[in-house]
Amino acid sequence: MRYAEPISRLIKAFSRLPGIGEKTAGRLALYVLNAKKDYVKELVESLLDVKENVRLCSGCMSFSEADPCRLCSDPSRDAATICVVADYKDMVAIEAAGSFRGRYHVLHGAIAPLKGVGPDEIKFEELVSRVRDGGVSEVILATSFDAEGETTALYIKKALSGFAVKVSRIASGVPVGGSIEYMDPSTLGRAMDGRREA
Amino acid sequence: MRYAEPISRLIKAFSRLPGIGEKTAGRLALYVLNAKKDYVKELVESLLDVKENVRLCSGCMSFSEADPCRLCSDPSRDAATICVVADYKDMVAIEAAGSFRGRYHVLHGAIAPLKGVGPDEIKFEELVSRVRDGGVSEVILATSFDAEGETTALYIKKALSGFAVKVSRIASGVPVGGSIEYMDPSTLGRAMDGRREA
Numbered sequence: 001m002r003y004a005e006p007i008s009r010l011i012k013a014f015s016r017l018p019g020i021g022e023k024t025a026g027r028l029a030l031y032v033l034n035a036k037k038d039y040v041k042e043l044v045e046s047l048l049d050v051k052e053n054v055r056l057c058s059g060c061m062s063f064s065e066a067d068p069c070r071l072c073s074d075p076s077r078d079a080a081t082i083c084v085v086a087d088y089k090d091m092v093a094i095e096a097a098g099s100f101r102g103r104y105h106v107l108h109g110a111i112a113p114l115k116g117v118g119p120d121e122i123k124f125e126e127l128v129s130r131v132r133d134g135g136v137s138e139v140i141l142a143t144s145f146d147a148e149g150e151t152t153a154l155y156i157k158k159a160l161s162g163f164a165v166k167v168s169r170i171a172s173g174v175p176v177g178g179s180i181e182y183m184d185p186s187t188l189g190r191a192m193d194g195r196r197e198a
Numbered sequence: 199m200r201y202a203e204p205i206s207r208l209i210k211a212f213s214r215l216p217g218i219g220e221k222t223a224g225r226l227a228l229y230v231l232n233a234k235k236d237y238v239k240e241l242v243e244s245l246l247d248v249k250e251n252v253r254l255c256s257g258c259m260s261f262s263e264a265d266p267c268r269l270c271s272d273p274s275r276d277a278a279t280i281c282v283v284a285d286y287k288d289m290v291a292i293e294a295a296g297s298f299r300g301r302y303h304v305l306h307g308a309i310a311p312l313k314g315v316g317p318d319e320i321k322f323e324e325l326v327s328r329v330r331d332g333g334v335s336e337v338i339l340a341t342s343f344d345a346e347g348e349t350t351a352l353y354i355k356k357a358l359s360g361f362a363v364k365v366s367r368i369a370s371g372v373p374v375g376g377s378i379e380y381m382d383p384s385t386l387g388r389a390m391d392g393r394r395e396a
Contacts, residue, residue, distance in 0.1 A: 003290060004263050006251050010244040016237065018229050024217065030287060031216050032248055033261055034306075039214065040249045044242050046208040050230055051238045053204050063231055065202055089228060092201060108232075 007033065059130075061106040061123045063088050071095075071103060078102040080137040084127060084156060086110040086149060094142060102140075105130065110148035111155050119155060127156065131163050138166040145172050145190075205231065257328075259304040259321045261286050269293075269301060276300040278335040282325060282354065284308040284347060292340060300338075303328065308346035309353050317353065325354065329361050336364040343370050343388075 002008055007029055014025035032040060056062070057069035060082075064070065071077060081102030085091045091104050109122040119125070130136060141156060143149035157167050173191035174183055183191075200206055205227055212223035230238060254260070255267035258280075262268065269275060279300030283289045289302050307320040317323070328334060339354060341347035355365050371389035372381055381389075 002294075004252055004261055004267075006244065006247040006263065007261060010248045013237075013241040013244045017226050019222065019225065026287060027217065028215050029248065030285070032245060033252060033286075037249060039211075040245055043211040044245050046204065046211045047230060047238055047242050049204040050208045050227065051235060054202055054231060063202055063205060065204065069202075087228070088231075089224060096200075 003029075060091075060104045061108065061126055062091055062104060076101075080135060081140065082127075082130065082136055082138070083140045083142050086122075086143050086152065090142065090144075100140075102138075105139075107143075107152065110143055110152040112148045112151070119159075122152075124156070124159075128159060131160055131165055136165055138168060141167065141169045201227075258289075258302045259306065259324055260289055260302060274299075278333060279338065280325075280328065280334055280336070281338045281340050284320075284341050284350065288340065288342075298338075300336075303337075305341075305350065308341055308350040310346045310349070317357075320350075322354070322357070326357060329358055329363055334363055336366060339365065339367045 003011065003026075010029045010032065011022065011025045014020055014028045015022050017025075020028070032043075053065050054063050055065075055067060057064040057067050057072055059068045059072035062069055062071070066073070078101055082105050083091075083094060083100055083102055084105045084107065085094065086107050086109060088106050088108070091106055094100055094104075105123070105127045107122040107124060107127070109117055111117060111119060111122065127139075131139065139156070139160060141153040143152045153169055157169075160167050171194055172187070173194055174180065174187060180188070201209065201224075208227045208230065209220065209223045212218055212226045213220050215223075218226070230241075251263050252261050253263075253265060255262040255265050255270055257266045257270035260267055260269070264271070276299055280303050281289075281292060281298055281300055282303045282305065283292065284305050284307060286304050286306075289304055292298055292302075303321070303325045305320040305322060305325070307315055309315060309317060309320065325337075329337065337354070337358060339351040341350045351367055355367075358365050369392055370385070371392055372378065372385060378386070
């Protein structure tokens with residue numbers, strides 16, 4: 001015997017979610033079985049709502065209910081500065097920090113040749129288009145400082161070299177709250193190279 | 199800015215699942231956003247299917263599409279022996295082991311006074327009823343060997359002492375594949391106390 005058929009089916013569906021193994025999926029399915037109908041209704045409705053009402057903003061490629069999104073249609077934001085991020089969550093993190101008042105471009109991925117992800121698999125051409133259309137004075141590369149993020153930043157920098165646009169990279173260095181003692185040598189090297197007048 | 203409203207709503211729904219924090223819920227929501235419509239349709243349908251078509255078997259209290267469940271209506275299984283488990287998953291685990299051919303009783307919880315879970319919060323009265331109705335010769339207590347499982351086993355043993363029924367507890371000892379060296383003292387004590395002729 002295994003679980004009753006509808007339970008097995010739900011476990012299978014849950015276990016396709018990232019980071020959810022079969023054991024965890026089983027725990028989630030059991031939770032759903034015991035949960036109030038209201039909760040399951042809410043979960044189902046929010047799943048459908050997200051799939052039906054969230055699309056990509058044709059400007060910045062971020063997820064949004066409206067097209068253009070709220071940020072792209074906000075006249076108080078500087079349309080000449082584009083901050084390029086790999087994922088929507090990175091954009092949300094930068095917005096939460098609150099210091100950037102320009103627009104975004106979400107690539108929905110980073111270039112990773114070993115995983116078969118090239119520029120065509122991400123929203124790279126859309127970025128080039130925005131720059132080509134004009135009105136952009138600076139592109140800030142805010143991809144992560146891991147191999148894929150660095151590769152992506154380098155690739156975009158090269159691709160935009162023919163345009164009259166300033167391409168910058170956010171700073172790499174010791175994070176706020178970080179102890180020098182525990183930093184890895186590459187971070188310390190970056191921090192040293194990127195030093196500014198105190 | 200935070201996430202678009204439908205995304206926040208989905209994150210909130212996901213984060214109510216056990217063991218899913220806000221970060222993980224965010225990751226799951228993003229996965230859903232990027233997932234094929236077919237996948238989301240399957241997840242939604244299986245959630246609804248489970249809530250609509252799975253009920254408690256009125257015999258053993260396990261989750262089942264049919265009532266009585268397949269095990270309770272199987273004439274080849276011994277109706278006189280009831281194996282009591284705390285959760286449905288414990289029943290599935292014992293069934294997977296394949297050595298038990300009687301019936302089950304799922305308590306849907308274990309007695310935990312500190313968490314406010316007493317006999318009334320679990321399917322205890324239903325077990326007493328089954329014993330009272332007769333035809334039961336042995337009740338095997340297969341609750342876990344932690345504080346809650348032991349408390350539950352003890353409570354049931356006492357409660358059934360007035361009935362002409364044998365109440366047994368599954369064996370506690372060194373698990374198969376376990377090294378004596380690494381066993382905790384209580385397990386070794388239990389294993390010693392429960393020794394049988396070799």
